[in-house]
Amino acid sequence: MILLIFWGTVLLVITIRVYIKLRPPAFLKKGGKGKIDFKSYSNKLEVKLANCEIKTNKYTEEVSRPLSRISMLDGLYQGERNLTLIEKTVTVFIYTHTKPDGSKVKFYSPPIYKDESVIERYLYEDVSVIIYIEDSANYYFDISFLI
Incomplete structure (x- = not known):
């Protein structure tokens, strides 16, 4: 019993030491919503949305309807019967x-899955976005106002 307590304590001390050695520095800890918190240590660049190049792509996606016994039998007769086509739009802001x-x-924004009318409204309102830059490879394009 004493031997079990001893080895358990040794294992706990080793685990704590390894954790302290391998944990990320404080500035790399994740902030809210899973984004790396660049806001605390990076350069801040405020950009008007009108100064960004906007790339938009429209596509259709096949989505299957929820299956019931009847829809499965219909699917045997005509396979595309259980599919519906949904038009989607994806937009990316590019700032040079x-x-x-x-x-x-x-600098490229993350993909924005909003309708074109929503994007145009923000362009009309002359909204600014903030890009937090560590270097040209590590940056965070803050488009939280669209979420």
Whole structure:
């Protein structure tokens, strides 16, 4: 029994030491909604949405209806009967930033699955977005106002 308590304590101490050694630094801890918290240590760049290039893609997606016994039998006769086509739109904002040395860097927003009319409304309202930049490869394009 004493041997079991001893080895359990040793294992606990080793686990704690390994955790302390391998845990990420405080600035890499995840912030709200699973995004890395760049806001606390990165450069902040405020950009008007009208200055961004907007790329939009429309596509249709096949979605199957919930299956019932009758719909399964209908599907044997005509397979596409249980499918509905839904039109979707995905938009991406692209901002091209010119550095002081004259080189250009492009920053891409995450995909936005909103209707074009919603995006146009924000363009009409002259909304600003914030890009938190650590370097050209690590940045966070803050579009939380769209969510």
